[in-house]
Amino acid sequence: MRIGTVLLSASATAVAAVALLCSGCGPNQPPSHGKVERAFFCCAKCDSLDGGIYGKGPTQSLRTPEAARCRHEWKPVSRDQFKELAHDNFGVDWAKQDPWWSAEGPVRPQ
Numbered sequence: 268m269r270i271g272t273v274l275l276s277a278s279a280t281a282v283a284a285v286a287l288l289c290s291g292c293g294p295n296q297p298p299s300h301g302k303v304e305r306a307f308f309c310c311a312k313c314d315s316l317d318g319g320i321y322g323k324g325p326t327q328s329l330r331t332p333e334a335a336r337c338r339h340e341w342k343p344v345s346r347d348q349f350k351e352l353a354h355d356n357f358g359v360d361w362a363k364q365d366p367w368w369s370a371e372g373p374v375r376p377q
């Protein structure tokens with residue numbers, strides 16, 4: 268009984284170590300972006316969305332049910348495309364989100 272428990276905890280440690288080593292290469296990774304960057308992405312494979320002002324906010328991370336197993340292929344999209352896709356695919360009501368999302372015209376991080 269005791270040996271079994273030890274083996275179990277040893278293998279759990281091994282799994283945790285692998286998960287840690289592989290934290291940048293698993294499925295459902297966010298897009299890579301600058302420390303503070305205004306950018307919008309759509310995954311070409313599962314249609315998940317990720318965008319906003321990274322490092323400052325607001326940001327939106329919208330994931331489809333497939334996202335958990337997807338190694339996302341993030342494609343840059345425009346802010347308007349992002350908002351349209353989020354509304355159509357995820358039912359996001361932008362009027363209820365941070366006012367930044369509803370602002371007209373080119374918006375820069377403040």
Ligand SMILES: [Zn+2]
Pocket residue numbers: 310311312313314315334337338339340
């Ligand atoms: Zn994806």
